[in-house]
Amino acid sequence: MPDAPPEQWWPPVAMTGQWLSENAAEYDLLHVHFGLESFTPDELRAGLDAARLAGRPVVFTVHDLDNPQIVDQEPYRELLNVIVPAADHLITLTPSAAAEIERRWRRASTVLAHPTLLEQTAADSRVSRAGTVRVGIALRDLRPNIDAEGAVRAAARAAGLLEAAGQAVEIEVLMNDRVRDDRAAERVIDAADGHAAVRMRRTPYLSDAEIEEWLRGLDLFVLPYRHGTHSGWVELCYDLGVPVAGTDVGHIRSQHPSEFCVIDLDDPRTLAAAVTWVHRSPASSSPRATHLANRRAERQQQRRAIRAAHARLYSDAVAGVRTHAAAGIQA
Structure with a gap:
């Protein structure tokens, strides 16, 4: 959000039906991660409908099945009940979360682990304190x-x-x-x-x-x-x-x-x-x-694999929508 204070959370405008409709030429795919709680189920549904009408696929990363920011989970579950069935592709971070999604919505998810959060090699700043x-x-x-x-x-x-x-x-x-x-x-x-x-x-x-x-x-x-x-x-x-x-x-x-x-x-x-x-x-x-160096190499390799997996998923999602649209025109 322009002119927002540092660290200030604002509802993601790119999830609104109006923005998605007016800016359809600016994006090929809508990938949703967080921020569902900023909207009502009807507002969320309107955003998903706008993307669909624009011929843009929707990918949803199911990071949270329970929202850590709230106590009463029922409103959040209502939002999940809107987006999980509607998304073209689902991603989650762990096989056990994918199994829960399958049980609750009968939908398969692509499991992609969370990539590294560091940009530089971690240095060890610990000071030895005799077994403490x-x-x-x-x-x-x-x-x-x-x-x-x-x-x-x-x-x-x-x-x-x-x-x-x-x-x-x-x-x-x-x-x-x-x-x-x-x-x-x-x-x-x-x-x-x-x-x-x-x-x-x-x-x-x-x-x-x-x-x-x-x-x-x-x-x-x-x-x-x-x-x-x-x-x-x-x-x-x-x-x-x-x-x-x-x-x-x-x-x-x-x-x-x-x-x-x-x-x-x-x-x-x-x-x-x-x-x-x-x-x-x-x-x-x-x-x-040695442990930190090995961990860093592992995480960098994993990040490359995760980026490649996202790229393939995005390409397949966009190609699938275009193929479906072309079939509709021919029909």
Whole structure:
């Protein structure tokens, strides 16, 4: 949106029926990722109809089967019930998500993993601290799908268990200065229970570069979701060679299962076990620099394959529409 403040979210105008009709000559295909919740089902349907009338195929990447920004999922499911059956092609990120889509809508999806989120090789910024495991939790602005209070309470209790077992741990919890619920933020701080190993840090909105730098200094990242489907955090951690401990929701564990440890925030023993698991994860199986170099090469090769797969899908989609249109004219 012109003149919008940095980081400001605006509804995607390119999804409106008017824009799609008026700009039909400017695009060959409509690929939808996010932003469905900005529209009503009728508005979404109008946009899809406009693309269809213009003879433009629609591709929908089903990243979210549950919307992380809202609590009541019913309005979002209504939107999915509009676009999933109507799209010419569906993409999703994991085989397990594709299986859920098949069960719910009887539609096949092309599975294309999420590509790397980094443009440059990740450097290791960790400082060795004699066996201390550094754990990070990012609560940001306390969006609805994050169990912030439960995560901090579990962290404090897990830290106690680990210290009793002789394992040193430092847990840093980041929370934005500006949050959606100030009272909830107070409860989150109280949940740390003053434990010395749990450091609460309020921050301004962090840039992508600042988040990456913070993650590079961790041995384990905790993802305390109540609901969700896939996670960009998991992808970024994989890029940086940081294992993830997270709740078992959606299809997040399927993104990189070898570097994801399932935890239960109601049972701090599972988080304590995840801290000890760090030493057995693939990230610890080779020297740090070697691991990052191999990971970067893997992700760059994967990105090239994903780009090629998208290009083929786009070409097939456009060709299919043109073939169908030509057959209609001949008929």
